[in-house]
Amino acid sequence: MREKDMLISQFIDNELTLEEKAEFVREINVSDSFCAETLDMLDTEMLMEGMMPDAPPVPEIKEKKRIVTPASLMSFTALAASLAVALKVFLFAPSPVEEVDKHRFVVYVPDAQKVSVTGSFSQWQSIDMKPVGNGYWHITLPLKKGEYVYNYVVDENKKMPDPAAPAKQIDDFGGENSVLMVGDNI
The missing domain is CATH 2.60.40.10 (Immunoglobulins)
Incomplete structure (x- = not known):
């Protein structure tokens, strides 16, 4: 990538210091071709800004048929009770969400x-x-x-x-x- 292209890209992506931005503006005012290249890249950036990439596909999960038995109902009840106790204990100290x-x-x-x-x-x-x-x-x-x-x-x-x-x-x-x-x- 040419140094000029990298400078334009860094300016567009707001990756320059204030001094570098000032130098960029001075250079663009002096060189008509530099100004034209910058405007061309800004047009491309505006085009890219309007495009939102598709999210990766979410895999399909096939659900199994479940049979309710007294044992599974009792297990579920015990699990629900344990969950209720755990929520009560940890309700006042939630862990941070990533x-x-x-x-x-x-x-x-x-x-x-x-x-x-x-x-x-x-x-x-x-x-x-x-x-x-x-x-x-x-x-x-x-x-x-x-x-x-x-x-x-x-x-x-x-x-x-x-x-x-x-x-x-x-x-x-x-x-x-x-x-x-x-x-x-x-």
Whole structure:
């Protein structure tokens, strides 16, 4: 990715400091081609903003037929009583609910036929991304707060770290992964 494209992407994603934003505005006022490229990328971003990716399909669960017997009814009653006692005991000290944030992965790979994202959040299983146009691919995934490592897979065989990720690390195989922090209390 060209340095100019990365700067535009960081500006759009609000990843620049105030000083970097000021330099960006100065540069865009000087160069008509830089201004045109930025407006082009903003148009693409607006197009992507209007597209909400489909959620992954939920597997269908087949229900078994159940037969009610006196023993199962007594077990259910005992379970319900135990549950009532447990609720009474723990009602005044509820455990916190794990928060989930949505994170949008976007990458510019103009010559790719297929792009997916893989990482610690998916146990390194590939998740296909959707083409948006002009060489951009994206997907939005629900992620719990925490730190994740990930990379993109281009055309099913080329691993590539996220060029816009501010943090990277070397993996156990000599490759490079991007690092993602989700949530504000990390």
